[in-house]
Amino acid sequence: VRTGVRRPGCPLCEGFGGELIARDDRLRVVLIDEPLHPGFLRVIWHDHVAEMGELSRAERDHVMAVVFETEAVLRTVLSPDKINLASLGNAVPHLHWHVIARWHDDAQFPASVWSVAADRDPQVGLARSRAVRERLSELRAYCRSRLLGLGLSEFR
Ligand SMILES: [Zn+2]
Numbered sequence: 001v002r003t004g005v006r007r008p009g010c011p012l013c014e015g016f017g018g019e020l021i022a023r024d025d026r027l028r029v030v031l032i033d034e035p036l037h038p039g040f041l042r043v044i045w046h047d048h049v050a051e052m053g054e055l056s057r058a059e060r061d062h063v064m065a066v067v068f069e070t071e072a073v074l075r076t077v078l079s080p081d082k083i084n085l086a087s088l089g090n091a092v093p094h095l096h097w098h099v100i101a102r103w104h105d106d107a108q109f110p111a112s113v114w115s116v117a118a119d120r121d122p123q124v125g126l127a128r129s130r131a132v133r134e135r136l137s138e139l140r141a142y143c144r145s146r147l148l149g150l151g152l153s154e155f156r
Contacts, residue, residue, distance in 0.1 A: 005048045012094040017044050020139060022147035022154050026062060029070055031140065032098075036131045037103030038126055039078045039111045041070045050093040067097045069150055072121055073143045074101045077135055084142065103128050136144065 006013040018030025030039040043066050045055070052060055071083050080101035087097045092144070100113055108127030109117050117125070144154050 007048045007094075008149055009049060010092060012044055012092055012096060013048055017096070018042055020141050021138045022152040024038060025061065027066060029066060029143065031136070031143075032110040034113070036107040036129050037100060037102075038129055038136060039074055039080060039139070041074065041099045042114075043067050043070060043099065045095040049095045050089060052087065052095065055095075063095075063097065066147070066150060066152070067099060069146055070099045072142065073139070075145050077142050078106070078132060078141045081109075086112070101132065
């Protein structure tokens with residue numbers, strides 16, 4: 001029985017894990033405050049589950065529907081060069097998907113956002129980050145409206 005499983009000391013059990021955009025009874029979508037990569041959403045399964053394969057088929061389908069919706073949101077609002085989808089869970093074995101807008105001139109491209117900075121003028125990556133940050137209000141509002149269309153709610 002998995003429902004309601006929470007683990008003390010797990011940051012994704014004890015908090016939202018970012019700025020809450022929308023949620024339902026199974027998962028939530030949060031906006032991540034990552035200075036160099038502000039176009040960063042995360043889809044987090046509420047219960048403490050480590051692997052996608054532990055979910056039922058219907059649950060997996062729901063997670064992926066929300067992941068693809070957030071991808072569409074980032075593409076529509078930010079027109080990035082690439083979207084990175086990642087489910088690692090190595091640091092926190094609590095199922096979540098990173099949905100990250102990427103640009104050729106962001107701080108780490110083409111490496112992952114967790115890699116060391118690319119070998120170029122750091123001001124370029126900072127300028128990209130500032131430009132993205134100016135769209136965050138629009139991103140929040142549009143993301144919320146699209147997720148409400150999937151049956152999520154904006155209420156905590
Ligand atoms: Zn957890």
